[in-house]
Amino acid sequence: MARRRMIQAINEALAEEMARDPRVILFGEDVEISIMGDTRGLHATFGPDRVRNTPICETVMTGMAVGAAAAGYRPICHMMYGNFLYTGMDAIANQAAKLRYMTGGQIKLPLVYMGVFGAGRSSAAQHSDAMHPVFMNLGGIKVVLPASPADAKGLLKSAIRDDNPVIFLQAAGRGGEAGEVPEEEYTIPLGVAEVKRPGRDVTLVAIGAMVRPALRAAEALAGEGVAVEVIDPRTLMPLDAETIVASVRRTGRLVVVDEARDTCSAASHIVAVATEGAWGALKAAPRRVTVPDVAIPYSPPLEKALLPDPERIAAAVRATLER
Amino acid sequence: MRTPSAINLSAEDLLALYRRMLLIRRIEERLGEDFKRGDLPGPVHLYIGEEAVATGVCAHLTDADWIASTHRGHGHFLAKGGDPRLLVAEVYGRAGGVCRGMGGSMHVADFSKGILGANGIVGGGIALAVGAALAAQLDRKGAVSVAFFGDGAANQGVLMEALNVSALWKLPLVLVCENNGFSEFSPTATVTVGAIADRAKPFGVPSAAVDGNDVIAVWQAADAAVRRARAGEGPTLIECRTYRLRGHVESEASFLAGSYRNDEEVAAWAKRDPIARLAGYLDEHGLAPASAREAIEAEIAAAVADAVAFATESPYPPADQARQFMFA
Numbered sequence: 001m002a003r004r005r006m007i008q009a010i011n012e013a014l015a016e017e018m019a020r021d022p023r024v025i026l027f028g029e030d031v032e033i034s035i036m037g038d039t040r041g042l043h044a045t046f047g048p049d050r051v052r053n054t055p056i057c058e059t060v061m062t063g064m065a066v067g068a069a070a071a072g073y074r075p076i077c078h079m080m081y082g083n084f085l086y087t088g089m090d091a092i093a094n095q096a097a098k099l100r101y102m103t104g105g106q107i108k109l110p111l112v113y114m115g116v117f118g119a120g121r122s123s124a125a126q127h128s129d130a131m132h133p134v135f136m137n138l139g140g141i142k143v144v145l146p147a148s149p150a151d152a153k154g155l156l157k158s159a160i161r162d163d164n165p166v167i168f169l170q171a172a173g174r175g176g177e178a179g180e181v182p183e184e185e186y187t188i189p190l191g192v193a194e195v196k197r198p199g200r201d202v203t204l205v206a207i208g209a210m211v212r213p214a215l216r217a218a219e220a221l222a223g224e225g226v227a228v229e230v231i232d233p234r235t236l237m238p239l240d241a242e243t244i245v246a247s248v249r250r251t252g253r254l255v256v257v258d259e260a261r262d263t264c265s266a267a268s269h270i271v272a273v274a275t276e277g278a279w280g281a282l283k284a285a286p287r288r289v290t291v292p293d294v295a296i297p298y299s300p301p302l303e304k305a306l307l308p309d310p311e312r313i314a315a316a317v318r319a320t321l322e323r
Numbered sequence: 324m325r326t327p328s329a330i331n332l333s334a335e336d337l338l339a340l341y342r343r344m345l346l347i348r349r350i351e352e353r354l355g356e357d358f359k360r361g362d363l364p365g366p367v368h369l370y371i372g373e374e375a376v377a378t379g380v381c382a383h384l385t386d387a388d389w390i391a392s393t394h395r396g397h398g399h400f401l402a403k404g405g406d407p408r409l410l411v412a413e414v415y416g417r418a419g420g421v422c423r424g425m426g427g428s429m430h431v432a433d434f435s436k437g438i439l440g441a442n443g444i445v446g447g448g449i450a451l452a453v454g455a456a457l458a459a460q461l462d463r464k465g466a467v468s469v470a471f472f473g474d475g476a477a478n479q480g481v482l483m484e485a486l487n488v489s490a491l492w493k494l495p496l497v498l499v500c501e502n503n504g505f506s507e508f509s510p511t512a513t514v515t516v517g518a519i520a521d522r523a524k525p526f527g528v529p530s531a532a533v534d535g536n537d538v539i540a541v542w543q544a545a546d547a548a549v550r551r552a553r554a555g556e557g558p559t560l561i562e563c564r565t566y567r568l569r570g571h572v573e574s575e576a577s578f579l580a581g582s583y584r585n586d587e588e589v590a591a592w593a594k595r596d597p598i599a600r601l602a603g604y605l606d607e608h609g610l611a612p613a614s615a616r617e618a619i620e621a622e623i624a625a626a627v628a629d630a631v632a633f634a635t636e637s638p639y640p641p642a643d644q645a646r647q648f649m650f651a
């Protein structure tokens with residue numbers, strides 16, 4: 001194992017996959033100098049054909065990724081902030097998500113849209129969305145949200161090797177978080193959840209940056225004699241419903257923590273799937289811990305007030321134990 | 324300029340253009356009849372009157388080159404070498420269609436022939452063509468990518484982005500605007516300012532406005548643009564001024580309250596029919612006997628009948644196919 005920051009792990013995944021497959025190309029705004037640090041050094045290593053700065057042109061960029069993938073490449077389109085996915089939405093929703101389907105499976109579209117998402121850094125409303133639910137609902141796009149450096153590396157490598165469009169979202173502000181990353185080559189399959197902490201009393205599903213506060217809450221609850229099972233889906237589309245449902249069947253209780261706005265959040269979907277799949281085993285109504293249906297504010301105390309934290313998460317878990 | 328010796332096209336080349344335009348015309352006339360009879364499951368946007376554009380451009384392309392097309396895409400599909408049987412079966416919604424009935428008229432594509440697909444999103448094909456041009460540039464095999472789009476699509480912001488990035492990177496891209504005078508039911512002048520060809524100027528991209536009903540003029544403009552692209556010199560914008568002789572969509576009479584153009588205008592453009600014009604040119608210069616064109620007409624009638632028979636015999640796809648193809 002090696003100690004790596006999230007951004008380093010992502011950088012390693014990109015470099016390893018570009019070295020492995022000459023058809024992997026990367027483009028985006030300022031990817032040469034690298035604002036986030038995740039693409040740093042790649043231009044020098046792989047050259048201007050394979051690593052290119054684009055103009056600010058999300059509409060054409062997202063579509064270019066589709067055209068280049070259809071023509072035989074494996075493009076990685078770096079969107080910088082996930083909110084800019086909206087600017088390039090037409091090609092994502094109408095082309096990338098549907099071209100293979102509409103054309104009867106004639107082609108594969110191996111492409112990755114990557115960017116950072118989420119709140120917590122006073123980036124304000126247009127740079128802080130947790131937009132994964134939007135993309136989960138498109139159908140033809142896989143949606144990946146890693147919670148740790150090791151997951152980020154293994155999942156991104158799989159995303160690049162996957163023959164389908166993938167949206168890879170890294171939690172903004174968590175790029176500096178360090179963790180243990182295997183030194184040897186590895187990948188983590190898409191669509192497979194991980195039990196981050198086993199427990200028999202309550203199933204706590206946490207997404208992306210919410211895994212860390214969920215684990216803290218679980219730790220605190222352990223002190224109260226409550227054994228919480230923390231599950232990170234890691235991939236939201238396709239969702240590993242099996243692992244979640246199996247856990248809920250055992251515990252009979254479910255809390256889902258999601259940084260997305262409440263209405264149609266990933267948490268909403270997970271609660272629905274688990275309720276359908278584990279209805280007979282449920283001992284209490286499942287609960288969601290999400291962000292209210294408002295935009296993300298700038299001022300730090302306001303922003304903090306909206307985001308799920310260990311206290312809110314623990315309170316939701318306790319609420320499921322009240323009867 | 325317009326004498327056979329001045330243009331770089333043999334009688335054989337010209338007959339090939341004629342054959343291709345006529346194939347598009349006759350296939351689409353048939354689809355128009357099918358629609359009228361209520362035999363098509365969905366809407367069709369016919370290319371009748373505009374055949375010279377796709378034909379004159381695609382004559383320069385091989386299967387290794389890419390095209391991205393529009394909602395009015397049957398002509399591009401056939402001009403790029405798409406199989407009429409697979410096209411008609413697709414429009415009929417059959418399992419034997421080029422997309423197995425998953426896409427229909429607005430999504431006909433054949434990637435093995437470099438056809439990235441028709442597109443239901445106005446302007447949606449432009450970015451795909453830019454991406455294929457990037458792939459072609461990286462491949463260094465001299466392939467080019469062509470984006471066909473309408474005058475209406477020219478008002479989408481993506482055109483500016485495409486002009487900028489393709490000029491910046493010198494991508495092997497040809498932007499072909501089919502200015503047929505209408506954006507749906509809005510006459511172009513009511514929604515578009517200036518000349519579309521001029522939109523290339525600030526980017527230093529060469530452009531030309533040509534008579535889109537003259538297949539030789541289109542062929543010549545595309546010849547220069549494709550050569551330039553293959554030589555690594557970057558994109559070109561060609562605006563082809565043409566006219567759609569049919570409605571925007573075959574169903575329009577059923578939902579439009581009034582008319583949006585007058586019969587005289589349609590009649591005047593019908594006189595400039597690109598297929599009749601090429602026939603006239605062949606006659607005028609004695610390049611092909613009438614019998615040659617008659618033979619082509621018969622050959623195409625047989626091809627249409629064959630395509631329709633193939634499509635009619637093809638079954639509808641099994642219902643569980645609706646759940647396939649989302650992911651590889």
Ligand SMILES: Cc1ncc(C[n+]2csc(CCOP(=O)(O)OP(=O)(O)O)c2C)c(N)n1
Pocket residue numbers: 393394395443444445446472473474475476477503505506507571
């Ligand atoms: C993004 C988008 N907006 C609107 C439409 C509806 N629509 C379909 S065709 C069309 C007109 C397109 O005009 P033009 O690009 O000139 O092509 P033409 O139909 O004349 O060939 C419109 C508005 C659409 N399909 N996609």
Ligand SMILES: [Mg+2]
Pocket residue numbers: 473474475501502503504505506507
């Ligand atoms: Mg038009």
